[in-house]
Amino acid sequence: MADGERFNMEAAEAKVLVRDVNVFYGEKQALFDIDLDIGRNQVTSLIGPSGCGKSTFLRCMNRMNDVIDGCRVEGSIKVDGDEVLDAGIDPVQLRRRVGMVFQKPNPFPKSIYDNVAYGPRIHGLVSSQDDLDELVQTSLERAALWEEVKDRLHQPGTGLSGGQQQRLCIARAVAVRPDVILMDEPCSALDPIATARVEELIEELKKAYSIVIVTHSMQQAARVSQRTAFFHLGVLVEVGVTEQIFTAPRDERTQGYITGRFG
Amino acid sequence: MQIWALILILICLAAYGHVIGRRRAISFAAAKPALLHSLPFYHGAYLALWVVIPSLLAIALWLVAQGPIIESLIISGLNTDTQALSADRLSLVLNDIVNVASGDIPSREPTPEIAAAAQKFSELKKLSNLGMVVISLGLGIACLWWAKGKISAEFRARNQVERIFTIIMILASTIAILTTIGIVLSLLFEAWRFFLRIPLDDFLFGLQWSPQTAIRADQVGASGSFGAIPIFAGTLLITVIAMCVAVPLGLMSAIYMSEYASNRLRGVIKPLLEILAGVPTVVYGFFAALTVAPFFRGMGETVGLDVSSESALAAGVVMGIMIIPFVSSLSDDVMNAVPQTLRDGSFALGATKSETIRQVVLPAALPGVVGAVLLAVSRAIGETMIVVMAAGLAANLTANPFEAVTTVTVQIVTLLVGDQEFDSSKTLAAFALGLVLFFITLSLNVFALRIVRKYREKYD
Incomplete structure (x- = not known):
């Protein structure tokens, strides 16, 4: 993208620097020349119609696309200055630093504690076991789940409600103390009350983490994020301060999407 | 009239009923289409069912009842001194009468009495046949007429037809259950006769198995002791050896197929493995007896072990190979059914592939894997041919896999093969063994179900 620089913020406050990222599924190109900075201790939301490449982009940042056959990622993604896409980087180490929460709550078939x-x-x-107990407790507290589950830590995580399961997955991601948390439509399977709780939680978590959230709900993007990026057909159309994107979009495609003309 | 011809006529009648049922419903529909409760098809089906079911029931009842009734009529027509014969002799006489009537060769030259009875038998048979035809067809037509009268626009034909089909399905499932109960009862009955001769505790806890009973009093080597411990121990030994082979190999190939292999490779390996399950067990028996057993004996000789040429080891190992596909194929299916989102969740936390498999995929798949293993166990316990050929018939009480042992199923076969009287302890012992085997597999299944349920509560 020729004028990509204007999408970027001051390098000093950027946690993740994304430059010229192209993603291919086999012959088909899914993302075109993405340049984007993810701010430290900020929530960045990615919006756009289905199939526009938001989730693909999200999965580039912790190399989850490696799991998919025939997926190829080119370009540069730096987390705190360390190149992510370098073949020498161990995805296992990377994913410790860049955690992820999925669209559907996916607790492991284990107890809440073990999850x-x-x-x-x-x-x-x-x-030590004491340290582990403490870490589990602080993680669950961070995910605002501790009060609800402290008396049944050893019951299966799958027995929780959908909203609790999603917060359990957030606690699970928080427990490895990542730098960045990626959230792929974390509320799409939740009811409005559970969604509200997860949004409060995101608000709380951004004090300690840098968060990237993919969402289909523009209200949600407006509520939780400081910066918003709009994707369309594999292209990053516009990125900016959330308020500006929703009140004064520069691009007419963004304008069209947020006013509900397409998507 | 032949019974099949009668049934054919009934089917035609039912088809006719179906047609007129539809017509009648359609004629109502033409007047007030919106008011027809059920589709015309259901009205037709309703009539057809009313034709078929009562008449078939009548035929079945008739066929069951006609034999004894004709028999008692014939007997009452015989001379009083023939009637006074013992039940066994009387049935012989009846047999002769039936043979004469049907033109077969009777056991001796028919007396005038028997010839007359045979004549009477044929007449009764004809009469009965005619009666059956008339009654069943009459019933069919009467029901057709009656049910036809019930058809109207509001008539709930669909609900009726669906209820009848529900009942038919219930009957179908009941037949399987009743068969099982019948098998258990026949086992119980014969085993009971065995336990009247041999005390239960001698059978269950005796250490000596030598089922040859003396025919003559002066016969040697026919002690006839029925202690089942050695053969159950043999079964256990061979099953354990087989599972030691099948579970690790099967589970590891399942893990490879579902987690590591590419789809193309999996498409090749899985059918190849499943071929193993299709090889006839006799062929495995050859393989065990002619290739594996001598190989183990040779190996044993080189390291200074005494391996008999018919060893539990050879039979167990070959059996284990045979049941690999049971473990691998089912476990592979179960592991494939573990949602990809669980794996993604684990990878996203920085888990490696092996950590993910060990700590997420396998626990989630455990109920299915346990089920697969227990299926393999019951297959191993029930396997006969390989053991007959490779492990021998000697009922040794040993835990040494290099010796010859025998299993329950093999003993049942050897007890029942050949000309045997069916009331000796020897043959009855087979039923007792079968009963105990049945209880073992039953408790195994119950146990497996409980494990599966326990983990399901924990892991779903």
Whole structure:
């Protein structure tokens, strides 16, 4: 994108720097020359019609696209200055720093406690059982779930309600102490009350983490994010301060999408 | 008239009923189409069912009842001294009468009495046949006429037809259950006769199995002891060996197929593995007896072990190979059914592939894997041919896999093969073994279900 620079913020406050990213599924190109900065301790929301490449872009940042056969990513993504797309980077190490929450709550078939302890255990983050207990508790507290589950930590995570499950997944992501949390439509399977709770939680989490959230709800983007990026047909059309995107979009495609003319 | 001809006529009648049922419904519909409760098809089906079901029931009842009734009529027509014969002799006489009537060769030259009875038998048979035709067709037509009268625009034909089909489905499932109950009862009955001769505790806890009973009093080597422990121990030994082979190999190939192999490779490997399940067990028996057993014996000789040429090891290993596809194919299906979102969740936390498989995929798939393993166990317990050919018939009580052992199914076969009287302890022992085997597999299944349910509560 020729005038990509105007989408970017001061490098000093950027947590993730994305430059010239192109993504291909086999022969088909899904993303074209994406330049985007993700701000530190900010919520950045990605909006756009279905199939525009938001989720693909999100999955580039923790290399989850590696799992998909025939998917190829080109360009540069730097998290705190470290290149992510470099072949030498171990995706396992990367994903510790860049956590992810999925569209559908996907708690493991384990107890609530083990769900949260899963990440710390595999990464050897804690040395004693007491430390682990504490980490599980702080993670669940961060996810605003502790009060609801503290008496049944050893019951299956799958027994929780949909909204609680999603907060459990957030607690699970928080427990490995990542720098960035990616959220792929985290509220699309939740009712309005659970959605409100998750949004409050995002508001709280941004104090400690940099958050990127994909959403189909423009109200949600407006409510939770400081910066908004609008994707259309694999192209990053416009990015800017959320208020500006929703009140004075520069591009007529953005204008068309947010006023509901297409998408 | 032949019974099949009668049934053919009934089917034609039912088809006719279907047609007129439809017509009648359509004629109502033409007047007030919106008021017809059920589609015309259901009205037709309703009539057809009313033709078929009562008449078929009548035929079945008639066929069951006519034999005893004709028999008692014939007997009452015989001379009083023939009637006074014992039940066995009387049935012999009746047999002769039936043979004469049907033109077969009777056991001796028919007496005038028997010839007369045979004549009477044929007449009764003809009469009965005619009666059956008249009654069933009459019933069919009467029902048709009656049901036809019920058809109207508001008539709820669909609900009626659906209810009848529900009943038919219930009957179909009941037949399977009743068959099982019948099998259990026949086993119980014969086993009961066995336990009248041999005490239950001798059978269950005896350490000596030598089922040859003496025919003559002076016969040697016919002690006839029925202690089942050695053969159950043999079954257990061979099953354990088989599972030691099948579970690791099957599970690992399942993990490879579902988690690591590309779709193309999986499409090749899976059918190839499943071929193993299609090989006849006799062929496995050859393989075990002629290739594997000598191989193990040779190996044993080189390391200084005494391996008998018919060993539990050879039979168990080959059996284990045979049941690999049961474990691998089912486990692979179960692991494939674990949602991709769970794997993604684990990868997103920075878990490696092996961590994800061990800590997320396998626990989630566990109920299915347990089910697959238990299916394989019951297959191993029930397997006969390989053991007959490769493990021998000697009922040794041993935990040494290099010795010859025998299994329950093999013993049942050897007890019942050949000309045997069906009231000796030897043959009855087969039923007792079968009963115990049945209880073992039953409790295995109950146990498996409980495990599966427990984990399902935990993991779904």
